[in-house]
Amino acid sequence: xxxxxxxxxxxxxxxxxxxxxxxxxxxxxxxxxxxxxxxxxxxxxxxxxxxxxxxxxxxxxxxxxxxxxxxxxxxxxxxxxxxxxxxxxxxxxxxxxxxxxxxxxxxxxxxxxxxxxxxxxxxxxxxxxxxxxxxxxxxxxxxxxxxxxxxxxxxxxxxxxxxxxxxxxxxxxxxxxxxxxxxxxxxxxxxxxxxxxxxxxxxxxxxxxxxxxxxxxxxxxxxxxxxxxxxxxxxxxxxxxxxxxxxxxxxxxxxxxxxxxxxxxxxxxxxxxxxxxxxxxxxxxxxxxxxxxxxxxxxxxxxxxxxxxxxxxxxxxxxxxxxxxxxxxxxxxxxxxxxxxxxxxxxxxxxxxxxxxxxxxxxxxxxxxxxxxxxx
Amino acid sequence: xxxxxxxxxxxxxxxxxxxxxxxxxxxxxxxxxxxxxxxxxxxxxxxxxxxxxxxxxxxxxxxxxxxxxxxxxxxxxxxxxxxxxxxxxxxxxxxxxxxxxxxxxxxxxxxxxxxxxxxxxxxxxxxxxxxxxxxxxxxxxxxxxxxxxxxxxxxxxxxxxxxxxxxxxxxxxxxxxxxxxxxxxxxxxxxxxxxxxxxxxxxxxxxxxxxxxxxxxxxxxxxxxxxxxxxxxxxxxxxxxxxxxxxxxxxxxxxxxxxxxxxxxxxxxxxxxxxxxxxxxxxxxxxxxxxxxxxxxx
Numbered sequence: 001x002x003x004x005x006x007x008x009x010x011x012x013x014x015x016x017x018x019x020x021x022x023x024x025x026x027x028x029x030x031x032x033x034x035x036x037x038x039x040x041x042x043x044x045x046x047x048x049x050x051x052x053x054x055x056x057x058x059x060x061x062x063x064x065x066x067x068x069x070x071x072x073x074x075x076x077x078x079x080x081x082x083x084x085x086x087x088x089x090x091x092x093x094x095x096x097x098x099x100x101x102x103x104x105x106x107x108x109x110x111x112x113x114x115x116x117x118x119x120x121x122x123x124x125x126x127x128x129x130x131x132x133x134x135x136x137x138x139x140x141x142x143x144x145x146x147x148x149x150x151x152x153x154x155x156x157x158x159x160x161x162x163x164x165x166x167x168x169x170x171x172x173x174x175x176x177x178x179x180x181x182x183x184x185x186x187x188x189x190x191x192x193x194x195x196x197x198x199x200x201x202x203x204x205x206x207x208x209x210x211x212x213x214x215x216x217x218x219x220x221x222x223x224x225x226x227x228x229x230x231x232x233x234x235x236x237x238x239x240x241x242x243x244x245x246x247x248x249x250x251x252x253x254x255x256x257x258x259x260x261x262x263x264x265x266x267x268x269x270x271x272x273x274x275x276x277x278x279x280x281x282x283x284x285x286x287x288x289x290x291x292x293x294x295x296x297x298x299x300x301x302x303x304x305x306x307x308x309x310x311x312x313x314x315x316x317x318x319x320x321x322x323x324x325x326x327x328x329x330x331x332x333x334x335x336x337x338x339x340x341x342x343x344x345x346x347x348x349x350x351x352x353x354x355x356x357x358x359x360x361x362x363x364x365x366x367x368x369x370x371x372x373x374x375x376x
Numbered sequence: 377x378x379x380x381x382x383x384x385x386x387x388x389x390x391x392x393x394x395x396x397x398x399x400x401x402x403x404x405x406x407x408x409x410x411x412x413x414x415x416x417x418x419x420x421x422x423x424x425x426x427x428x429x430x431x432x433x434x435x436x437x438x439x440x441x442x443x444x445x446x447x448x449x450x451x452x453x454x455x456x457x458x459x460x461x462x463x464x465x466x467x468x469x470x471x472x473x474x475x476x477x478x479x480x481x482x483x484x485x486x487x488x489x490x491x492x493x494x495x496x497x498x499x500x501x502x503x504x505x506x507x508x509x510x511x512x513x514x515x516x517x518x519x520x521x522x523x524x525x526x527x528x529x530x531x532x533x534x535x536x537x538x539x540x541x542x543x544x545x546x547x548x549x550x551x552x553x554x555x556x557x558x559x560x561x562x563x564x565x566x567x568x569x570x571x572x573x574x575x576x577x578x579x580x581x582x583x584x585x586x587x588x589x590x591x592x593x594x595x596x597x598x599x600x601x602x603x604x605x606x607x608x609x610x611x612x613x614x615x616x617x618x619x620x621x622x623x624x625x626x627x628x629x630x631x632x633x634x635x636x637x638x639x640x641x642x643x644x645x646x647x648x649x650x651x652x653x654x655x656x657x658x659x660x661x662x663x664x665x666x667x668x669x670x671x672x673x674x
Contacts, residue, residue: 078633078634236536238536365427371449
């Protein structure tokens with residue numbers, strides 16, 4: 001019996017010690033050295049962090065670490081955003097210190113994220129001011145990308161230049177085009193949004209980008225009708241799940257044209273998944289959406305100091321070059337700060353004035369309406 | 377006698393409490409939420425969701441149910457789910473019975489190899505199996521390639537159709553069926569079959585009159601477990617199925633996450649729960665019947 005009591009006592013003591021350790025690493029005083037990073041996106045973004053950035057960060061800042069939470073295709077973005085909102089309101093821990101996901105833009109404009117400036121993140125001095133405006137200076141752009149049109153140049157000699165030409169091409173070449181369902185990836189979502197935008201006034205569109213206006217959703221009907229009309233010409237009538245599946249179909253030669261993320265397409269070309277016959281182009285009237293990928297820190301993040309250190313570090317030219325190499329993304333800092341070879345790579349490419357997509361809640365409704373109206 | 381009863385109650389109390397706390401309570405709050413009660417334990421999910429319906433009577437509102445039931449998307453999904461479930465159960469039962477009968481009646485080495493092969497899918501993760509089926513029946517897959525070589529150029533492509541979903545469901549559920557059936561048939565004594573044969577019954581007659589009745593309970597178990605598993609499946613239809621109409625699993629997940637409509641998703645979950653409860657009732661009845669026969673209950 002005595003033995004048992006001693007055992008229990010030592011277990012309790014151990015547990016208490018464990019809790020103590022936990023408190024110092026995740027305490028609200030900000031002395032924790034582990035940044036908890038939430039990633040919502042495709043596996044290429046997770047790969048960038050886990051294989052390239054985090055090991056380099058550990059090396060550059062001994063004692064600091066990054067722990068990743070990954071939501072594939074960002075399917076948990078909406079719930080994570082709501083959780084963040086509730087956590088900030090109640091001053092509770094949101095479960096992460098930095099987020100790299102589509103939800104950051106909306107979280108920033110809703111005032112849930114900490115403001116950043118050149119005092120807290122000195123390297124922001126190298127970032128274009130205009131990139132900070134869409135997020136109210138409450139998030140750090142760390143790479144950019146846009147959706148572009150990928151086509152098989154051995155089959156398609158003259159790619160479409162405008163959205164109307166693209167729609168005509170799809171109908172004229174049944175079974176040679178598809179896009180992923182909008183709920184599973186940004187490239188298909190961008191195609192859907194772009195078709196819907198064709199029938200929207202600039203003013204209405206701006207409202208959808210900035211906030212939640214369900215009463216304007218009836219304006220989408222015309223666009224959805226166009227998408228429904230395309231359905232018989234879609235590859236097997238199937239909208240694959242995720243950006244990557246569309247790239248796979250393109251690489252296998254099953255389809256000849258598709259909307260894809262510029263960064264995913266470029267890195268797939270480097271890895272050989274996409275052959276040299278695949279070429280990229282951008283359409284006009286309207287163009288596909290795109291933008292910077294932002295890193296945001298909750299207002300009440302538990303490990304602020306470490307998170308700010310990571311934010312500043314990732315904007316250094318050395319890391320930016322790694323991002324350009326690994327992800328084929330656009331650098332977030334001014335091109336003049338980048339090495340000459342990178343400047344050359346992006347010479348003449350439109351990396352500014354990318355068209356932003358709708359707000360998170362509008363996207364949720366868009367996903368639902370698309371699922372009801374377009375496939376099947 | 378009385379202390380024994382109390383001791384029995386005490387022994388069963390911990391698992392009952394755990395089930396009540398971790399299963400019963402969430403189910404109850406979910407049911408309340410579908411009726412529009414958004415306060416208390418539902419306040420967090422209610423602060424997240426879009427397009428919710430709020431209670432307007434003391435008992436709640438049926439608006440969420442009305443919305444979901446009226447949705448064509450949901451109706452088509454229910455039809456697809458029920459058809460896939462019924463077909464998968466029927467095919468699984470037929471195949472499992474055929475393999476088990478062959479093993480029972482032949483007992484040869486070939487039969488044993490056959491039944492062992494049928495269990496292999498048990499050791500292959502569902503995700504891998506789904507992708508394998510997807511590529512096997514793709515437009516450039518094995519089946520169509522062989523068909524084209526044999527001169528059939530327009531062989532159907534099953535990938536991303538409900539046919540592929542059904543094939544994958546059978547693949548996933550067959551091992552359990554075969555295991556249950558072979559052990560069930562093995563338990564039937566040889567003397568019963570021999571006696572029937574001696575009395576002049578043909579082999580089919582012996583199967584129908586002896587083996588089928590004695591193997592009824594395993595059959596019901598396989599049917600109900602397969603039915604419930606297919607009904608609530610997500611991975612197989614998500615990976616191999618069409619964009620729409622697909623089964624309820626992917627639709628519920630989409631509704632909950634991508635459409636951000638947790639209330640509507642839970643209404644659908646209630647429907648699945650009701651169907652599964654119906655299947656479960658059959659299972660309980662079969663078990664009760666066999667227990668009664670063996671004298672365990674009065």
